Amino acid sequence: MNAIVPPGEPHQSIPQAAYADVRAALLARREIALLDVREEDPHARAHPLFAANLPLARIELDAYARLPRRDASIVTIDDGEGLAEVAARRLLGLGYTDVRVFKGGVAAWRDAGGELFRDVNVPSKSFGELVEARRHTPSLAAEEVQALIDGKADVVVVDVRRFDEYQTMNIPGSTSVPGAELVLRIAELAPDPATQVIVNCAGRTRSIIGTQSLVNAGLPNPVAALRNGTIGWTLAGQALEKGAARRFPEVSDAVLAQARQRARSVADRAGVRRTSLAEIGDWRRQQGRTTYFFDVRTPEEYEAGHLPGFLSVPGGQLVQETEMVAPVRGARIVLADSDGVRADMTASWLAQMAWEVHVVDGVGADELGERGAGRADEAPVPVVQRLSAEGLSHRLAAGEDIVVIDFTTHANYLKRHVPGAWWALRSQLAEALARIPKAARYVLTCGSSRLARYVVPEVEALVDGEVWLLDGGNAAWFAAGLPEEGGESRLASPPIDRYRRPYEGTDNAREAMQAYLDWEFGLVAQLGRDGTHHFEVI
Template sequence: MNAMTERPVALTSSEDVRRLLRAGDEIALLDLREEGPFAAAHPLFAVNLPLGRIEERIAGLVPRRDAPVVLYDDGEGRVARALPVFAALGYGNVSVLEGGLAGWRASGGEIFIDVNVPSKAFGELVEHVRRTPSLPAPELQARIARGDDLVILDARRFSEYHVMSIPGGQSVPGGELALRVRDIVPSAATTVVVNCAGRTRSIIGAQSLVNAGIPNPVFALRNGTIGWTLAGLELDHGATRVGEAPTHANVARARDAAATLARRTGVRLIGPAALSAFQADPGRTVYRLDVRAPEEYAAGHLADFRSAPGGQLVQATDEWIGVRHGTIVLTDDDGVRARMTGHWLRQLGWREVYVLDDWADLPRATGPEPLLLAGPLPESEPVSVAGLLAERAAGGGPLVIDLAASPAFRKGHVPGAVFAIRPDLPGHPRLEGADIVLTSPDGLAARLAAPELARAGLSVRVLEGGTAAWQAAGQALETGLDAGRALSRPEDVYKRPYEGTDNAAAAMQAYLDWEFGLVAQLERDGTHGFSVLE
């Protein structure tokens, strides 16, 4: 990141941002701070893109280089450092939010906390409008104890479910619910309870089944695993129960229901020709998303489509889509999941939502989602694991700086490495005269950061293959994060009150209280464009 060159900086007022949002015009409002400060205060449709992760994430969030982008921070100077990065990457329609976050607040703009807020606020609105049925934790526990005819479906990602779950629950991520539920329930009389960690995925999951017209009684578990814990009930840990795969007959039933919902909400079907036309349109930002499970995506997918499992896409749209009112093209191979996901995205205010139903003659690929870098990966001076070990054995060795996210650093890093957030490195007094080796989980973030330090006159190399290579060579990892040795505060990741097993009861209750107030905040904000199907 070079210092900002002398050039006129285009400004966009907060009022203009709100006007564009209400008008349905494309706009990407990007917050350049770390996730911790972002979660403490931001506009509703701001998308978090930390300064040090721009090259890694911008191509996915904003694939069209001349899409209108508005940058802001809260006076930390990150906008000035980001502008030349965007320019070097070819983004030519970039402006700065006048006055930054303080200007937004001063102009009367509503301020939101937490992350993935549009989806969470929408979930609260859905419950408010649809009166989505729910059960409190003690009532569900009583039904379990009586041996009632019920199934508990956990709508989170399997990794979250595996950490903690409702006893007897099975993993059926939200995008899979309408596809699989008919093969999971023993009968039409079986009660279905959908849960997540907090509220949103419980509500959206339960309402998905109601919308899909299954005959069973359906409930959301009120307040999810948070509500279960606050009621003094014990959670399971390490569960591996997975919902049944769907049969052909039930896929057909689910497809009919999903098609009806797609038509009612304005989701449109397209073929390859229309997709090509969208991609050729210079004024249209297009997102191509495969909503199936990640393992299905890896087994075979359409080239240039990203993996975005439907339940997570509805829960955290801003993790995939950076341009509000961009064009969204969804696909699957069953005719259910893309339509179900699309019917929610339309209600979330996305005006252009399409389902690509025909894969004929389109190029395919296999394997995990490819890396989407906005520019070429820069060259850097490497050091091998063996080389680093030899230098350490000879005495001392270089200063190893790990640019992993703080949770990954805590989980395991090269022994002696120090934690840092990339924007904090230039000018840091502890780097003067140091022999520096940068690393990161796969080495990518380290390679992206190295040239900036080299331009500042520092001696910097990159560990080949990153920390993964260190571990693959049979070397032990160190755990924890020593704040006294770290070069940055670990504010890069916001600690969710609904994830993990060590959350304080007061924090969990405060989170629920905040969610209950989101509908009122939406009314005050006035830019959301949500429209709940009734």
């Protein structure tokens, strides 16, 4: 029996949870993971505030990292598609013991009076709006910033998104300084206290948090967010730069010492707790408490050396996407860095977002003994028949009756795929197979084969032909220099695995960008109606 099949009777009942149960846990700050197991696009259309998106298709890959305690309270939710029960059984099969299905799905949440939110990363975005509303975070309109640049004013523009987002499009002349790096590095970019610092992201949240970070840290410079980010810049009819590569500088000992002092002061005001390497060793063995361990430095620094058992989550993205990596609301979060700045600043925001957050003190180079990118545990892999890229190529060329089914992301499929391959969603497998021609042999693939290997037994149960795995996935096929094609010529499922964000890319409709901003402006009122957040802005 493979790992994706839950133990026990196939029709044993799964306990159910109601709106009152989940709300009571959130209000009491008890640990609970409310998991929206739909694909990202339907999740983004409507979901409860703290419903973390963990698509059914990825449970074997992501559950052990995102749900580290096997007896944590878990509630799966969908919108009546039946995915929540399948996900619950899959989680039980992975060893989780306290799993319930939300009765009636998203519609029942709404009917019970629960607030529903749109978009993704909503806890963080709504918190950002609350910060601006409470602290009146300074900002400048796109036209005002353009005027400063055109007038050659003493101004520095810093982009606090991920570097890959920055490279897609950025404010002309700006420098990439992802959020958690700001307090550490800004004095190197703007050593003169008279220099105006402008902080931008694509929309609002990260620029608000970045600007307020500098204000909270007591930076002497005038600081302002670029109001509405690159969306506001575009709506003002101003041109964006593409392909820029300007990155933050290294810091001197003097700048580091000052940044460390500023960050610690902010962390103390926010109620961040301190911990030691010895204490976190005890927490790893603790029963009945979920603890996440995150290294908030850059991925490059993490790979060069990190604390054992810590996962790489750069601090700016951790604040922006908290529920994506820590879906157990009410859990403990432990942060580490090597400088005493980035962990404290990141923790200061998490504490205000009502997390119990600790920073590890005394981390030296000797403790950063693990190397490499690191990878969390995954579910046991079923035994499957494998076919090499070259072997598949030969069989296709010989005209064998083979259908290739690709479970990569829709975006990756569009870019390139094995010629003739069909694209499908695992969460809609039966429907997809009904659209795909029958064959003597099916070969399943994805980017690396990590996801597709779990789908093999499921396809075997639904078809008459043999089912094989493309060993190494699409990456092996492309690395072998074999033919490829692009486009969406063979879609067996609707492309709903990713929500199209109105602030990403350079080809979004003006109406969509303005609608997104209007939605963000209404988040504070939604927080008030929801009433479960416990956010406290210092």
